[in-house]
Amino acid sequence: MSRRREGAPASWEVFLRARRGLAHQHVGSVRAADPDAALATARDLYARRGDPLSLWVVRSDAVHTASPDERDPYFAGARHKPYRYPEHFAPLTGEGADGDHVE
Amino acid sequence: MSAQATAALPADPAVAPAAEDELLAHFDALVAGGGTVEPRDWMPDGYRRMLVRQIAQHAHSEIIGMQPEGGWLTRAPSLHRKSVLIAKVQDEAGHGLYLYSAAETLGADRADLLEALHRGQQRASATFNHPALTWADTGAIAWLTDGAAVINQAPLCRTSYGPYARAMRRVCQEEAFHVRQGYDLMRALCEGTPEQKEMAQDAVDRWWLPAVALMFGPPDTEAGGADARTAALGAAVSRRAMAWGIKRHTNDELRQRFVDQCVPQAERLGLTLPDPAIRWNEERGHYDFTPVGWDTYREALGDDTHWARQRIERRRAAHEDGTWVREAAAAYAAREDADAARQRTEEPA
Amino acid sequence: MTTSSDIRADAAVVETAAVAVAVAETATETATETAADVLPSAAGTPAEAGPTDPDLAVHLLRLGDDALVLGQRLCEWITHAPTVEEDLALSNIALDLIGHARTLFTRCGRLDGSGRTEDDLAFTRSERQFTNALLTELPNGDFAVTVARQLAYTHYAVLYYEALAGCPDAELAAFGARAAKEAAFHRLHADRWTRRLGRGTPESTRRMQRGLERVWPYTRELFEEDDVVRRLAAAGTVPSPAPLHARWEQHVTGVVTGAGLTVPAPAWSAGGGRGGLHTEEFGPLIAELQSVHRQFPGGTW
Numbered sequence: 001m002s003r004r005r006e007g008a009p010a011s012w013e014v015f016l017r018a019r020r021g022l023a024h025q026h027v028g029s030v031r032a033a034d035p036d037a038a039l040a041t042a043r044d045l046y047a048r049r050g051d052p053l054s055l056w057v058v059r060s061d062a063v064h065t066a067s068p069d070e071r072d073p074y075f076a077g078a079r080h081k082p083y084r085y086p087e088h089f090a091p092l093t094g095e096g097a098d099g100d101h102v103e
Numbered sequence: 104m105s106a107q108a109t110a111a112l113p114a115d116p117a118v119a120p121a122a123e124d125e126l127l128a129h130f131d132a133l134v135a136g137g138g139t140v141e142p143r144d145w146m147p148d149g150y151r152r153m154l155v156r157q158i159a160q161h162a163h164s165e166i167i168g169m170q171p172e173g174g175w176l177t178r179a180p181s182l183h184r185k186s187v188l189i190a191k192v193q194d195e196a197g198h199g200l201y202l203y204s205a206a207e208t209l210g211a212d213r214a215d216l217l218e219a220l221h222r223g224q225q226r227a228s229a230t231f232n233h234p235a236l237t238w239a240d241t242g243a244i245a246w247l248t249d250g251a252a253v254i255n256q257a258p259l260c261r262t263s264y265g266p267y268a269r270a271m272r273r274v275c276q277e278e279a280f281h282v283r284q285g286y287d288l289m290r291a292l293c294e295g296t297p298e299q300k301e302m303a304q305d306a307v308d309r310w311w312l313p314a315v316a317l318m319f320g321p322p323d324t325e326a327g328g329a330d331a332r333t334a335a336l337g338a339a340v341s342r343r344a345m346a347w348g349i350k351r352h353t354n355d356e357l358r359q360r361f362v363d364q365c366v367p368q369a370e371r372l373g374l375t376l377p378d379p380a381i382r383w384n385e386e387r388g389h390y391d392f393t394p395v396g397w398d399t400y401r402e403a404l405g406d407d408t409h410w411a412r413q414r415i416e417r418r419r420a421a422h423e424d425g426t427w428v429r430e431a432a433a434a435y436a437a438r439e440d441a442d443a444a445r446q447r448t449e450e451p452a
Numbered sequence: 453m454t455t456s457s458d459i460r461a462d463a464a465v466v467e468t469a470a471v472a473v474a475v476a477e478t479a480t481e482t483a484t485e486t487a488a489d490v491l492p493s494a495a496g497t498p499a500e501a502g503p504t505d506p507d508l509a510v511h512l513l514r515l516g517d518d519a520l521v522l523g524q525r526l527c528e529w530i531t532h533a534p535t536v537e538e539d540l541a542l543s544n545i546a547l548d549l550i551g552h553a554r555t556l557f558t559r560c561g562r563l564d565g566s567g568r569t570e571d572d573l574a575f576t577r578s579e580r581q582f583t584n585a586l587l588t589e590l591p592n593g594d595f596a597v598t599v600a601r602q603l604a605y606t607h608y609a610v611l612y613y614e615a616l617a618g619c620p621d622a623e624l625a626a627f628g629a630r631a632a633k634e635a636a637f638h639r640l641h642a643d644r645w646t647r648r649l650g651r652g653t654p655e656s657t658r659r660m661q662r663g664l665e666r667v668w669p670y671t672r673e674l675f676e677e678d679d680v681v682r683r684l685a686a687a688g689t690v691p692s693p694a695p696l697h698a699r700w701e702q703h704v705t706g707v708v709t710g711a712g713l714t715v716p717a718p719a720w721s722a723g724g725g726r727g728g729l730h731t732e733e734f735g736p737l738i739a740e741l742q743s744v745h746r747q748f749p750g751g752t753w
Contacts, residue, residue, distance in 0.1 A: 034435065034436040037648075041541075044537070044541050048194070175744075180575070182520075182554050182570050182571060182574055185550055189527065193540055196540040200537065294752065296748060296749075427655050428595050431648055432652065435647070435648040
């Protein structure tokens with residue numbers, strides 16, 4: 001997001017898998033000159049507590065984004081297809097959604 | 104972000120720029136509805152500026168706040184306390200970095216922010232313009248100023264700007280440990296020898312005012328000690344910050360909450376808070392205390408004193424002494440990048 | 453994602469108390485959950501104290517003094533480091549080292565039959581009674597000197613603690629295994645900086661080489677073997693560090709030459725720390741360490 005200052009270390013986005021079974025989640029960013037240093041800083045910063053399993057760092061300027069607020073056409077389709085969601089349909093059992101597969 | 108909030112937005116501002124007032128209306132509706140503003144959303148300049156200023160000041164305070172306690176790392180009187188203090192000072196460095204990272208999502212550059220701190224253009228909390236003179240000060244700082252910080256910061260976990268709120272949730276989780284350990288440290292002193300207890304009381308005598316006055320900002324209500332004009336001004340600033348969801352309570356509300364929390368804690372420790380006006384007010388359901396008037400506030404600021412200068416000087420010296428190290432890291436990375444690029448051209452995939 | 457390989461959990465120092473609830477409930481405990489937790493804490497009753505072993509007590513005290521004194525030196529960096537990130541990294545390492553010292557002191561106090569606690573050992577001995585290797589007490593110097601000192605120590609510590617992990621004493625072996633992992637993370641830090649400073653700018657190359665020259669005469673003492681160590685090794689109680697020197701040299705040579713630097717060949721070798729003969733800079737370090745503790749006789753902390 002921010003411009004790269006001359007000589008300033010690059011910005012890296014940090015993703016942490018906090019537990020087995022979870023996807024890596026974006027937790028913030030760090031400044032570091034190179035990937036190894038970025039990983040080390042990310043580890044000191046975002047994994048001081050807990051028992052995290054894995055870290056990713058990605059150069060912030062290598063992240064390509066599409067945000068609904070800014071590029072509506074990209075996501076316009078998503079909101080208008082209610083049939084993609086289970087709630088659109090009648091429950092499988094009389095008791096309600098209990099019989100449905102729940103993600 | 105809620106579907107409702109996104110649905111309300113215009114089609115594609117990049118293609119068809121919406122009129123500023125239309126964008127503002129969407130923004131106001133989003134914030135008024137308790138929605139979260141994210142980095143790439145349109146936002147009013149004033150909102151962005153207020154956030155950058157607040158987040159940067161908070162980040163600077165964490166970094167400068169490492170110093171008074173950091174000076175006691177080498178002198179902690181037990182290895183357990185030493186470990187705890189290292190972990191705490193380390194958290195403060197971490198909090199500074201979380202917050203700089205949040206500020207950067209608003210287009211601020213961390214190097215610029217640090218430079219502004221070093222040049223005195225931006226400031227850290229004036230609380231740290233006070234010296235940590237004894238070991239007990241590390242306990243008083245953690246119990247009182249971190250205790251105040253938690254009260255101040257807890258509402259910020261729900262602040263309207265997403266990256267700030269997320270950073271603050273991490274900060275608050277960790278601050279809870281800071282306050283507890285500070286209280287625990289003070290309790291050990293109060294249960295120790297008379298000399299230890301005396302040291303604890305002395306530290307509280309010196310840290311109470313900086314905590315109660317400075318951690319919550321200047322008085323912004325007449326009840327809190329501001330004159331009518333200042334109260335109106337303070338209220339206006341607070342109102343705007345509240346309307347934008349950056350702030351959720353007045354300074355004086357939070358200050359009252361802090362006093363209400365500390366008085367019984369001090370009683371349990373057997374320590375006296377240095378304010379003779381403190382007493383329970385049945386009618387209000389709160390503790391009365393001496394209002395932090397503007398004079399008291401200004402006096403507590405300790406601006407341009409020995410310690411105010413010293414803190415910045417130390418930060419600037421560390422930064423300047425480290426220039427060659429940062430330059431080396433940058434040069435190394437540039438060379439590695441160049442080598443990698445050369446290899447890619449030599450061996451096309 | 454070829455460059456951002458996962459940091460494996462075992463390469464990281466792991467503080468296990470994680471979530472807000474745990475933090476709130478065990479506020480003061482969370483900070484210190486490092487290798488120190490492998491062994492029971494100081495307050496053991498004489499009945500639990502187990503058999504004494506004066507030689508092993510001497511040996512563990514040396515290891516503990518190394519860790520405490522180096523940790524104390526690293527604490528001096530905090531708020532003075534080249535970046536805030538480095539304040540964080542160095543304090544992390546210091547925290548682990550203090551954790552190692554606590555474990556080792558606690559065990560030492562049981563083994564020598566004195567019943568001294570970790571704090572008795574850290575705060576009430578005179579400087580002549582400290583038995584750390586001189587390397588660990590060398591003043592920080594510039595960042596390159598600190599990196600060079602870390603390089604020498606961490607490569608040694610990983611090798612020694614890995615060897616200790618194979619000793620027959622289950623408690624000590626478990627400590628060794630955990631300390632080796634923590635030291636391995638510290639070693640990554642030292643390797644990374646040696647390479648960056650060595651291959652950075654002309655100034656950093658010069659400073660890093662000078663840093664290596666400064667600390668190298670003090671490295672040999674880490675591997676010294678005296679009668680105490682020989683008896684312990686012969687009995688199979690704990691390994692001697694002496695046989696590890698060749699591998700240490702091979703490893704650090706790889707890092708140093710990989711950084712475009714030269715491994716110093718000092719004409720002399722320092723010693724004496726194990727016998728309590730220290731540098732003149734050591735007195736102020738101990739005075740500072742113990743100042744508050746000594747100022748309040750009978751104090752509880």
